[in-house]
Amino acid sequence: MTSSTTKTGTTIRILIHGASGRMGQALLRLAAERDDAKVVAAVSRAQPAQRVVDGVPYFAAKEMHGVPxxxxxxxxxxxxGFDxxxxxCAERDAALVSGTTGLSDAQRAALESAATRxxxxxxxxxxxxxxxxxxLVERAAAALPGWDCDIVEAHHVHKKDAPSGTALALGACAEHGGASPRYASLRAGDIVGEHFVQFTAAGERIELNHRATNRDIFARGALHAATRLPARVPGLYRLRDLLA
Structure with missing residues (x-):
């Protein structure tokens, strides 16, 4: 893949899929503030009302093969729309950063297959x-065999799934370290997202906590990943693999 270059280095060319959604709109807004990324196409399920908005060309999903x-x-x-x-991306030899949830087993298998290319x-x-x-959760679980592990998550009242996908992902990290996590969920007000992981033994405990107060953090994280992933060899990556 060849990207344009500027005085500050490589500019990554980004396609945003799901551009009309809340995350898509946040990605468009925040990408415009960066000098290491340029949105070259925005794709929505419906036919766009305008073909170009703030210099970004818009496409309907059915027109996706015509994107630059x-x-x-x-x-x-x-x-x-995931398939x-x-x-x-496989056809264009381009990287994929996806936050789409609810994928079927067949779609996850296709994702793993694409990761070989x-x-x-x-x-x-x-x-x-x-x-x-x-x-940190995985390392703590591995270092503290036999300790109790509890994961408590809190979100806004409109969130349906419980435990949250993030809580389950943290639980998978704990299990990988050897722990057996238990879960509790709270749904209240307009809480963006809170995840609390506790390891407990007789006479002591360790608490690991993360609070999200603004949904822009998720768009910023996706842009962080998108500016780093194209330089990697084919494979299935985690966000933590791209932190440095």
């Missing part, structure tokens, strides 16, 4: 702080 060259796609759409963007990152949470927390 790009280095990486950032996908925050619905599971029904199309994954196929386009292109670099791919799929995550339920793009907070850089949560990426660090996941590593």
């Amino acid at each position: 060259a790009f280095d990486v796609a950032i996908d925050f759409s619905l599971a029904g 199309g963007i994954l196929g386009l 292109i670099p791919v990152l799929s995550s339920a949470n793009f907070s850089l702080g949560v990426a660090v927390l996941s590593e």
